[in-house]
Amino acid sequence: MAKLTDLSLQLSRAAGMKTDFVPTLSHHRVLPSDNLALVVLGNLDLLLDSVQSKIRSLELSWGKFLDDHPQKANSLLNSLINEMRAAPEEFWKALRTISFHDYSTLGPGRWLNDEILNYFIEKWCKGSRTLGFGTFFAGSCLFEDKNTCLQAKRCLTGEDEERVFRCVKRRLEMLSLDSWDAVFIPIHEASSHWYSVRIDFKLKRIDIFDSLRDTCISNRQKPVPLRKNSNLMLVLMWLAEILGSIRGEDVCLTNNPLTSWRCDPHSKVPFQPNTFDCGVHTLWHLKHILQYREITLGKRSAEDGLLFTQDMAGKRLRLAQELLHDGKARKI
Known part of the structure; x- marks a missing residue:
């Protein structure tokens, strides 16, 4: 797979040559070699499509194997992280925002840190x-204490609105x-639990995705005003109105039954x-939003390699390998 990935990178650069080459043909008399060059570049495009299709097929098979064998995935993940301890400084510079410390939070039984979530949210969106926000948006705009994200704001001001405008623009x-x-918003609750928010203007929905079973079960037994996230939902309704005005x-x-x-x-x-x-689940929520606009369960997500599993070790390894690939690609 590594060789196919490297070949794909090289072919991608060659494919870009066709985009630059074709417009120049109108500026001079067409030569026989021009037609030959177009044929070669066209063949490179076909080869790139074939290689990328093969890579996708292998990735799906690899992902299914990891999901079916979580212990093997954990073993491979530990080996990869130990190997990356010796990665040269140039590798981490290529990733810019990710250090080995950040990378190691992808290891078995670890909580993913802000840098890991921010990296993939920015890359995938x-x-x-x-519009995928970074991990600091929620604390800055939605909660009273930006460091804990426990108490949603109760009094929203013009200053809060201006802050949202600035964050959206950046x-x-x-x-x-x-x-x-x-819109996708990750929330880091008390620096110990990740969950997320999706605001969809096409589907006209605001959803809070939380993978903690106890939170969901305990909330169902309470009156709506006393449930966790009730105050947060009010703030999200306000946010949807602000974002709507930007759009x-x-x-x-508000007050519109x-x-x-x-x-x-x-x-x-x-x-x-x-x-x-929780952090891996939060990133998988984003993957589903980008792929389906919804959290999709069952056969369809399994066929696309996006199935949620009881043990997310395989997903952790895939994320670690994706970072490894990105670091190598940027060094080339």
């Missing part, structure tokens, strides 16, 4: 239609988004069977 530039119709869309959720929007403070997601896989 770039050029998409989902994030749109960072992600190179010209248009967007969904040039009139969204009115006739709205067509649906708000779910505990949207259905697979539960984590432990206390440490």
Whole structure:
């Protein structure tokens, strides 16, 4: 697979030559060699498609193997992280925001840290239609204490609104988004648990995704005003109105029982069977949003290599390998 990936990188660069080459043909008399060059570049495009298709097939098979054999995945993950201890400084510089300390949080039984989530959110959302915020947005804009993200804001001011505008502007530039119709927000609760929020303007939904079973079960037994996330949902409704105005869309959720929007403070997601896989679940929530716009369970997600599993060791290894690939690619 590594050789195919390297070949794909080289072919991608060659494929870019065709884009630069074709416009120049109109500036001079066409030579026989020009047609030959076009044929060669076209063949390189076909080869690139074939290689990428093969890589995708191997990735799906590899992902299924890891999901079916979590103990093997954990063993391979430990070996990879130990190997990366000796990675040269140039490798980590190529990744810019990721150090070995950050990388090691992908290890078995570890809590993923902010840098890991920020890296993948930025990478996966770039050029998409989902405005994925970094891990500091929630604390800065939605909660009273930015360090704990425990108590949602009760009194929202014009200053809060201006802060959201600034954050959105910076994030749109960072992600190179010209248009967007969904928002993803990771939340780091008390620096010990990750969960996420999705605001979808196309589906007209606000969903909170939390993979902790106990939180969901205990909430179902309480009156709605006393449930965890009730106050947060009110803030998210306000946020949806602000984001709607940025999009040039009139969204009115406050004191509007006739709205067509649906708000779910505990949207259905697979539960984590432990206390440490919340970060991996949060990243998998994002993968599903980008792929399906929804958390999708069953055969379809299994066929796409996105199935949630009881043991997420295979997902951890895939994330670690993706970072390894990115670091090597940027060094070339």
